[in-house]
Amino acid sequence: MTAHPRFDPATAVWFKASYSSGDQNCLESALVPGVVPVRDSKLAEESPVVLFSPTSWSSFITELKSGN
Template sequence: MSKPYPNAAATGFDWFKSSYSSGDQSCVEVAKIPGLVPVRDSKNPQGPALALAPYVWSAFVDFAKNDA
């Protein structure tokens, strides 16, 4: 389940990068809002974002940890 946000910067969310980010901006950013996990490309903060259901985000993180 996801919801598109055409302009991620216009959401007013507080965006966060992982502390594991290498600093080269090749990562995603997430925001904390109840019931959703908004995700955007750190290289394009003015671009689109997706808001994922928490279980979808958890599955993605588990996949990235285990299969990367």
Template sequence: MVTNRRSVADPSTLTGWYKSSYSGGNQGECLEVARGHAAVPVRDSKAADGPAVVFSADGWSSFVTALKGGRLSA
């Protein structure tokens, strides 16, 4: 597996964060994704000032496709 390390100095300064409509509301088990950036930052919705995992656009697309297809295990 090839990975590229990217970082966001302060993810809380990014705009366009959103939660999936499938996230279940306010149960506190949600991820947020920021739109409109060269990379795709993902963070824990409970920790808006915390770190973000940053995917390349292709990496994020592959990750979501794998989730939808049930190809990831815990």
């Protein structure tokens, strides 16, 4: 995977998923134009970051909501 030229995980403002529970079993994402970075909230700064294209992320969320 190649790094995104406008994304630095250390300076990104991360937020938890809206459906996350208080036990930290959730994902975090950051608002970055052209990419959707996602990481594990339990690991925070130590978490690997997965970068999705906006189209791929949207498809993934659509499938989750459909129960597939």
